Every structure is written in structure tokens, then in C-alpha cells.
Amino acid sequence: MGCLSLEMDFELSAMTPRSLAMTPRSLARQRLFPNVENKKQKVEQSGAGPRKNLQLEVMEPGLKNDGPSLDTILVNYLDTLTQRVNFHLGYPVNICYDHYATLAPLLQFHLNNCGDPFLQNTVDFHSKDFEVAVLDWFAQLWEIEKDQYWGYVTNGGTEGNLHGILLGRELLPEGILYASKDSHYSVFKAARMYRMDSETINTSVNGEMDYSDLRAKLLQNKNRPAIINVTIGIYLLQLLSFFFFSFMDLISHLTTSPLMFFLTIGTTFKGAIDDVDVILETLKDCGYSQDRFYIHCDAALCGLMTPFINNMISFKKPIGSVTISGHKFLGCPMPCGVQITRKSYINNLSTNVEYIASVDATISGSRNGLTPIFLWYSLSAKGQIGMQKDVKRCLDNAKYLKDRLQKEGISVMLNELSIIVVLERPRDHEFVRRWQLSCVKDMAHVIVMPGITREMLDNFISELVQQRKQCYQDGKAEAPCVADDIGAQNCACSYHKIDYISS
Amino acid sequence: MGCLSLEMDFELSAMTPRSLAMTPRSLARQRLFPNVENKKQKVEQSGAGPRKNLQLEVMEPGLKNDGPSLDTILVNYLDTLTQRVNFHLGYPVNICYDHYATLAPLLQFHLNNCGDPFLQNTVDFHSKDFEVAVLDWFAQLWEIEKDQYWGYVTNGGTEGNLHGILLGRELLPEGILYASKDSHYSVFKAARMYRMDSETINTSVNGEMDYSDLRAKLLQNKNRPAIINVTIGIYLLQLLSFFFFSFMDLISHLTTSPLMFFLTIGTTFKGAIDDVDVILETLKDCGYSQDRFYIHCDAALCGLMTPFINNMISFKKPIGSVTISGHKFLGCPMPCGVQITRKSYINNLSTNVEYIASVDATISGSRNGLTPIFLWYSLSAKGQIGMQKDVKRCLDNAKYLKDRLQKEGISVMLNELSIIVVLERPRDHEFVRRWQLSCVKDMAHVIVMPGITREMLDNFISELVQQRKQCYQDGKAEAPCVADDIGAQNCACSYHKIDYISS
Numbered sequence A, B: 001m002g003c004l005s006l007e008m009d010f011e012l013s014a015m016t017p018r019s020l021a022m023t024p025r026s027l028a029r030q031r032l033f034p035n036v037e038n039k040k041q042k043v044e045q046s047g048a049g050p051r052k053n054l055q056l057e058v059m060e061p062g063l064k065n066d067g068p069s070l071d072t073i074l075v076n077y078l079d080t081l082t083q084r085v086n087f088h089l090g091y092p093v094n095i096c097y098d099h100y101a102t103l104a105p106l107l108q109f110h111l112n113n114c115g116d117p118f119l120q121n122t123v124d125f126h127s128k129d130f131e132v133a134v135l136d137w138f139a140q141l142w143e144i145e146k147d148q149y150w151g152y153v154t155n156g157g158t159e160g161n162l163h164g165i166l167l168g169r170e171l172l173p174e175g176i177l178y179a180s181k182d183s184h185y186s187v188f189k190a191a192r193m194y195r196m197d198s199e200t201i202n203t204s205v206n207g208e209m210d211y212s213d214l215r216a217k218l219l220q221n222k223n224r225p226a227i228i229n230v231t232i233g234i235y236l237l238q239l240l241s242f243f244f245f246s247f248m249d250l251i252s253h254l255t256t257s258p259l260m261f262f263l264t265i266g267t268t269f270k271g272a273i274d275d276v277d278v279i280l281e282t283l284k285d286c287g288y289s290q291d292r293f294y295i296h297c298d299a300a301l302c303g304l305m306t307p308f309i310n311n312m313i314s315f316k317k318p319i320g321s322v323t324i325s326g327h328k329f330l331g332c333p334m335p336c337g338v339q340i341t342r343k344s345y346i347n348n349l350s351t352n353v354e355y356i357a358s359v360d361a362t363i364s365g366s367r368n369g370l371t372p373i374f375l376w377y378s379l380s381a382k383g384q385i386g387m388q389k390d391v392k393r394c395l396d397n398a399k400y401l402k403d404r405l406q407k408e409g410i411s412v413m414l415n416e417l418s419i420i421v422v423l424e425r426p427r428d429h430e431f432v433r434r435w436q437l438s439c440v441k442d443m444a445h446v447i448v449m450p451g452i453t454r455e456m457l458d459n460f461i462s463e464l465v466q467q468r469k470q471c472y473q474d475g476k477a478e479a480p481c482v483a484d485d486i487g488a489q490n491c492a493c494s495y496h497k498i499d500y501i502s503s
Helices: A006-015 A024-032 A040-046 A070-087 A100-108 A128-141 A157-171 A185-193 A211-220 A238-243 A247-253 A258-265 A276-285 A327-331 A343-351 A370-407 A429-434 A454-472 B006-015 B024-032 B040-046 B070-087 B100-108 B128-141 B157-171 B185-193 B211-220 B238-243 B247-253 B258-265 B276-285 B327-331 B343-351 B370-407 B429-434 B454-472
Strands: A149-154 A176-180 A198-201 A226-231 A293-298 A321-325 A337-342 A412-414 A420-424 A438-440 A443-447 B149-154 B176-180 B198-201 B226-231 B293-298 B321-325 B337-342 B412-414 B420-424 B438-440 B443-447
Touching (some): A100 A370, A100 B070, A128 A149, A128 A370, A149 A157, A149 A343, A149 A370, A157 A176, A157 A293, A157 A321, A157 A337, A176 A211, A185 A198, A198 A211, A211 A276, A226 A276, A276 A293, A370 A420, A370 A454, A370 B070, A429 A454, B100 B370, B128 B370, B149 B157, B149 B370, B157 B176, B157 B185, B157 B293, B157 B321, B157 B337, B176 B185, B185 B198, B198 B211, B321 B327, B370 B454
Parallel strands (some): A176 A198, A176 A226, A226 A293, B226 B293, B293 B321
Antiparallel strands (some): A321 A337, B149 B337, B321 B337, B438 B443
């Protein structure tokens, strides 16, 4: 497309996502900002700190303004982000895409995929054709025929969960929602929004649903249908906010009960995957026929990885809906997701609309028309082979990080087929903030996404080792015990050291 | 910012939004697509038809592909949109912004404003500082102190309505939702999602709430609190899909009741504004104290116009929340909106979270980080003075269109302080599709947004006059009677012609 060939886009990004100096990205940037000097290299060497709140306000042109101009604010903001991308370890976002220069001209239009993607528009400013192409691809991936499925590109995983659980409730109005305590918090939010009864299921140490607890609760409520949220290695972004602002900030913003806070902590942090087959078997054993349960799969992060590892998600099984996030493993400049369900369920939803004065079965109505094009472009440029390569590289890199940390005597856990490396929480807040790590209790995690290189991991490990030396050298403090959270065999604290795998 | 000065951005777009030949937009496009010939002028002269479904699929690189390449598909798509922008009359979207070249570099990052905009992130890839600046601006516009309000940038008007009505329900769990039959359909969708009882209020011919009907229904349900949706000239995008696909398409997609279909038709199409003051008075008269009602204002389209005309929306009145769409009057490449409410209500919501395992009071959780920057940039570059100019130009142009149509003897209605010109539905489907008009029953409407020039309106009128001549010249058919929908005084059909204003 003019200045960038697709091969260059993706090959370069996969090989050297962080070296912008001579890539098409910086060339394109030069085109867009011909007068802006590229200061990146210098700042990068000096080690960029976390970005600070810009304390902005909307300006009024014509009024006297002593502060920086709009242009200056934007250029500085972009520069900071460019530096900070090299320290982006803790969040499940693939920032390894250079196709912005190719797709940027789309920003000159307002693209709105309002309502159902399969219904025609009378206005031309939509991308429903791109959207349907993306949906077809996912339908094929999850083994459901074109004429049997319905779906749409959502604004993110939460919208998918809200939609899937609503579908379940509309099909089984008396149904109880079952979800493990490690489910994404939007699942419990949905229960409250939709005025549904819910049961929280325990989890094992690795974060997977405790199937015996599920069985016990299913048997307790046998007289009512079951709507089950299955977590396919989701990951929670929000919870991290809580650990780095002051207590006073918290109090001033919320008058909330401690209960809520602690509940947040129990979110899936470890990349565990609930086993759909075991859940289906449990339902059968407990006497639930197929018309008395609905399964929604929240596959936010792993939905795009599992098909290249096993066929966990398949509509050949009696599942109701699957949700993934588009900005996570695949990557997209803004949050988005894909929701796929059975067409017959949507028809049911549409038939029962006494109040919904529309055939629009989406949650959000007016929908982002850019994200389907980004997804279509990424999928088409990578293809299944490219995705498979990404999965392999990420799994390898996760294993590499885990092994290196183990060698250094640092508590660490990596679930099978997971890219989430859970480690002891670094003691130094500045270090955590610098590497944008996500922490819960005494754990931190690195999510080894496609954009993360061995070089970044090496830098991280060497800084971590150095930081631990500083913290623990005088013997006054010692590394935390995380045996309860990630298992004794993964804990390298002074007490469990003796059982530590690498020792 | 390098290649574009802000003044040029906005002045040029305001003056000649459709003439791309020598504007910064086309210059930037040339930079991004140096090898693509600019074919626009030629095609424009020949009169571009509606765009066709591209029948796309996701490609697999490496596999043999006889079709066009990714690049070709994208270039053609962009070219079609560029042509079709000149015929964009029926939808409330401001497509008059050329700042895409300035903001395009943001696309190289994933920006995610997860959760509460006022809570800090540990990850740097967000734009919460821009978001809070935008929220502060709206808070000031709607007269609520910084420390008294809470809000967030949503994915669009629907999310704002879902949020506002949820707030109302959480504050008044037994409350009944009251909304006029011309409310946006998402309001009734919310009632169903949230398992709320609701009452539909009649409207007058101009689309405004029938306050005597509201009074009667409030008195009927005096024992339960009231949650009232107030429509500030909203506009429905979705409904238009229904009129141009075949009946068989409809049947195959939906097994739906006719009731639903007809309810859709009664949506606000005319730009009417419910009077908050009269509603407050009615509540008082009916004996509802302030702790027994909640008012949500759906100001999707007009929320950014009314402040420059009157102070209809103000938190000095006992209203609970206000929602606007950011992509409508202001303009943004993707749907977005702003939701503002009272901080105390959010605290209440957060306190009651037994199930919501988070302090995140937004609906969508992970949120688009680009839209706040677009809104901040547009507001800062235009300022209140620029917005005021836009409002004046749009009102003038709407009046111009109405007068011209009246002069031509075409049925037409324009509410006071509205930019929605309702006219008789053109008989020729091709014409309707070409001008991307939105139609309901025998009405069509033009929404005179900031991007619409007199030149576009003149072209439209002259084509419409010509098209009517062809349709009605042989006397076999005649223009429809729309007296029931827009009033006899606005109807120019053969029966009402005698009372027609201009005659």
C-alpha cells in the first residue's frame, strides 16, 4: 500500500518490534511529522520512567494560553509512549503491529457498523463487509457453519461477556449463573445488572475451576437451569489500578466495603483454563439435559491461542457463545472483541422483544467501524501460519523467562500452555511501575505477548536480579512466601527453598 | 503539528469540506499513498452510486489468491468512501474533520482507558489525562462542580443510556422507567436487560413527550419511584436498515413479531426536545419528592447544541445523568460519547457491589483510549466560539433547506432550534440510497450537520425536484400525505395543499 509492503510490516515487527530507528514505522512517522526530531534513541538509553499525568484541560483558541500548544502536548505524549513501549511487560496487549501507516487514512471518515452486522445499511460509512469476513474466520476456527452462527465485533471482552450472559438469561430466564471466583469481574457485574442469581465456584491453586465444588452447587440447585461462565485463560486488566494510588485517593473516590476489594484480588492471574469437557460431563452427571444449561466461554486472551494448541473451543460441543478480545493476542490500537453464538439463540432473543423496539441484538448499537478493518487486516496479513508462529514464539519465550527466573532462585509459576509467568512481587514499587507489572497480593506477572522479545526479557531479568540484591542483601527483609498462591513447589522463599524445583 | 496547522485544519474543513483536491487532507493522503492516483474528481463528476458489499473474506498469505490484494481492497474502499462523502445527508455525523493526519500516529499504540478515568493506571498506555480534561469541559458546560461530578467517555450514546438507567435503578431499585415512545430504542433495551418495569409515554406530532400522558401514568404508579428518560433531540440510526433489504432477508434473519417493527417506527425522527422543566414540574405536581425520582437525559445529538442556544441541561436542576454522542455534532472517526453524573450516585453504586468484584463503575471496562484524545483535540481546536459558529451555521442551513423545499411545494417540517429537516419520502429508492437518506413511513430526513454545505443542499434540492417531476408528471402517482406525521400545515399533498404554509 504505497509506502509499506505487507511483508515488511509484519516481518520487521516480529523481528525487531522495539527498534524503531530505521523501520517503516519511523519512516511513516517522519512523513507525518517532518519537523519533529526523532529523540527516541537518546531517551531510551537513559531509561525512561513511568509517564506522569499531563494535568490537561480543554483549551479555548483565541484566549491567552501560557502552557504548551496542542501540537507540543501531542508530540510529547507520543514520544513518551514510544519510550515506554520497551517496558510493557505486564499487560496482555500485542503492541507489535506497524500497519498504522497503512490504515491511518481510514481516520478521515466516521465508520459506524450500527446494529446487526448481517443487515444492510443505507449509509455507506460502515465496514460490515470486513466485519462479516472476520466473523466467518472465527466461526470456522470454532467449528460452526456460516448459516448456523451469529456474532459481531464488540468493543472488548466485557461486552462479549455481557452479551453471552444476557443470551443465556433470555434462553433460561430462571437460570442461575455459575462462575469461578477467578472469572473476569464483568461476569459478576452482568449478574447484578441482569438481576440474576449467581453461584461463585472455588478454584484450585493454578486458578482452574474446582469441578467438585461446581458439582456440589449444581446438585444443590437442580430445580433451576444453569448458565455457566467458562474461563479460557482470561486476564484482568483493571485490578492493577488499586495497588499504586494512595489510600486517601481510594477513600476520596469510593466509600466502598473492604469485601469488594478482596474479591477483586481473586481474579485469574495465572492463565489457567477451565476444562469445557469436564464441565459438560459434570452437567450430564448431575442430570442437566442440554435444554437446561447454557455455556458462555470467556476466551479473552487464549481464544486465539488454544486453536493452535488443542480444540478446546468448538461449537460441535453444546456451548452457547464464545468471546475473545481482539486487541490482546492479535493486537489493535483500541479495545475490541469478537462474540460468536448460535443463530437460533439470537432469533429467540429477537422474538421475545416486547420492549426492545428494534431487531438490533448487539449491546452497543452504534459500533466502531475501524476495528473490524484492523482485525481483518491483521488476520489476513498474518494468516493461520503467522498466528501459529506467534503462539509458538510466545510459549517458548514464556518458558525461557520461567527457566531463567528459576535459575536465579526467584519464585515462579507457569501453567501448561500459558504465556502468563507468575513471579514473586518485586519489593520496589518504582521497579514494578517502570516495568508496568501487574501485581496481586505477593505476586506479579509478565504476559509474554508477541511483541515481547528475548532482549526485553533479558533486560528485565538482569534489572530484577539487581533490584533483589539491593532489597534483600542486608538480611533485614526477605523474599515473600507465595506457596499458598502458586504452590510450594514454585516458591523459593527461605522456608520452601528446600523443595524448590530448581534446587 | 508538522504538516498541518490547526487553523488550516478547521478553517478549510469548515469552508470546503468536500473539495479535497488541494486540501491538507489530500496532501496527507498523498504522503501515505504516494503511488495511488487521485481519481476522485473524475468519479465525482460522474456521480457515485451507493457502495456495494465487497464480499470479503480473511485471506491466508502464501495460499494462491486470484482476487485483489489487501492493498487494492483498501485503496478501493477508501476511494469509494471519499466519493460517497459528498452524498452524506441523512445521518447525524459530523464528517468535517481533517485532523486525522495529526492524530494518526496514535494508531501505532494500543491505548486503553480501563475502568474509572479518575483512578491511576500502572500501565502507561492510556489517555485518562485527556479524558478527564474532556469530562471537566462537559461538567462546566452542564454546570456541575469538578468535585461533584463523575463521568467517562463511552463507546457511544447507547452505553450512556445503559449506564444512566442502571444508575437510576440502583438508586431506586423499585423504580418504574418512563420513556416517550420516541426515545432511542436502547432505553427500552435497558429496561429489558435490567428487568425493570416500564411505561411508554405518548408523544405529540412534533415528537415531544406528551406531558399529560406522563402525568396520568405517574399518578397511576404513585406508590413506586420514577426513573425518567428525557430525550433531548436524539436521533436513531439503526431503524434505517429495515427499509432497504428484501422481505426474505428479514424473514431469514429474524422470526420477529410485527409489534417490534412498528415500535421502531415511532422513534424520534424530528429532532424534538422534551422539556426538562415541564417534566420536573409534573413530578412535583404529582407528589414525587426528589428522593423518589431519577432523571436521565439522553442528549445524544443536541447535547452539544443546546448549551449554545439555551441552558436546558444543567445539573443545577435535580437531574441524575446526561449522555451525549461525541461522533455526532462534534465528530470523531468512531462512535463515542460522554456520560456525566453526580459523584454521590457512583459512590452509592460502588457501595452496593456485592457481586461486582471491582470498583469499576463503567459498563465496558476496557475502554477506547483514542476517542478521548480526538474529543480533546476537536474541542480545543474549535473552542466554544467554534462550536457556537457551527451551531449557527447548521441552524441557518437547516432553515435554508426548509425554505427552499417549501418554495418547491414539497412537504417539510423543521422544529424550532432543530437541524433535522423532515420531508416527504422520495419515491425513488435509488435516489434515497444515493443521498443516504434515512426514512420512516412516508418521511425522510436530512440532518444538517457541520459538514454539510449549501452547495450539497443545492445539489440535493435540484436532483429531488427533477426526481419528483419524473415520478409525478404523468399523474398516475402523487406525493404522499404526511399530515398525520408532521402536521397538516406542513403537508403539501393534493388534499392539504390548500393549507400549506407557503401557498
